[in-house]
Amino acid sequence: MERRTGFTLVELLVVVAIIGVLIGLTLPAVQSVRESARRSECSNNLKQIGLAAQQYHASHGKLPPGNSARTAGVCPGRQVPGVDTPSEDRANWAILLLPYLGQEVLYRSYNHNEPNEAPINKEVRETRVPTYVCPSDRDTNVLTVPAFGPAASWAMNVAYMPGxxxxVSGKSDGQRFLDASMDAEGYPADWRGPIHLVGVYGFVPESFKAVRDGLSNTLMVGESVTKTNPEMRTLWAYSFGHYSLSAVTPQSRVLSGDYxxxxxxxxxxxxxxxxxxxxxxxxxxxxxxxxxxxVRCYSPEIDVDLLAALxxxxxxxxxxxPE
Incomplete structure (x- = not known):
């Protein structure tokens, strides 16, 4: 009888097992390479933002304001003593840098004479700007209604595209912040950062000359993502408080990346x-x-007092x- 050649079931199972082991060994390496590429792209995004900020400074003689608030007023959970009119926030730093990031058309669609939350500014609010998005971030194409501020109080619940x-608005003590109009009062002047709230309590945009601690020792922009509570995430075009700028608090819990x-x-x-x-x-x-x-990459284990000083x-x- 003629003998037929081929794989036995046992041999086939051995081959499948070997292939599985090889995949298991190579997959982490592939994932590591992909993550390295994403981190590099994130770093390049920040470098582009840095170049845009320098070009803005060259044109205006100062850095953009973190948030140009016209009035300090009533927001959900943010009652300003003696004020009973609505808060009005206008353009923030990310909107003002759009022309220097190849987004001139989008920038021109923004009406600076109307509140950030006004219907006329919907196109800017709902546009995804790739430079403002880390490739490792999650759900960056999902419009988000913030939990706080004027946008949360509008009848239609105004939504924003994430960033x-x-x-970096400066240093805080966990209670006072220069990135929200209510909390700015009583803020020590030497706690301010390069990009912060202006217009309500007399604060003005900063120039590079004001960075006395040294340009290489002062933070300007950083990553801010959260694994939970998407309504608290970064919203690049939202001009209210902490959604597009934040102070650094000397508390290790704020480096968790998880609200x-x-x-x-x-x-x-x-x-x-x-x-x-x-x-x-x-x-x-x-x-x-x-x-x-x-651009530098800092461990979440970095000394928080050092980070606050920077x-x-x-x-x-x-x-x-640190390098």
Missing amino acids: SYRA AACRAAGGPGAVSPCRRLWGSFHPAGINFLLCDGS ATIEGEEVVVA
Whole structure:
């Protein structure tokens, strides 16, 4: 009888097992390469933002304001003593940098004479700008209604497209912040960062000359993502408070990249610091743009007092930004 050649069932199972082992060995390496590419793209995004900020400074002699608020008024959970009129926020730093990021047409569609939440500014609010999105961030194509501020109080619940980066407004103590009109009062002047709220309490945009701590030792923009509570995430075009800029609080819980975990950890200032958390989906750490245009990746385990010192422009702390 003629003998037929081929694989036995046992041999086939062995081959399948070997292939499975090889896939198991190579998959982490492939994922690592992909993540490395995403982190590099994120770093390049921040470098582009840095170049745009430098071009804005060259044109205007100053950096863009974090949020140009016309009035300090009533927002949900943010009653300003003696004020009973609605709060009006206008363009923020991310909107003002659009012309320098190849988004001139989108920038021209924004009406600076109307509130940020006005219907006429819907196109800007609902547009995804690739430079403002880290490729490792999640659900960046999903329109989001914020939990706080004027947009949350409008009858139709105004939605925004997410972003991944917030400007650094300075240092805080967990209760006072220069990124929200109500909290700015009583804020120590030497706590301010390069990009912060202007227009309500007499604060004005900063120039590079004001960065006395050194451009290479001062943070400008950083990653801010959250694994939970999407209504608290970064919304690049939203001009209210912490949604597009944040202070650095010397509390380790704000580097979790997870709003729910930050709240659960507890700490001074109730939940306010958690709204301004910094975080990233990169295993290596959080990318930050410095005022000199460089980008550095800092571990979530970084000394929070050091990070807070790097957030000020003239705190005169004796620190050097880690490489």
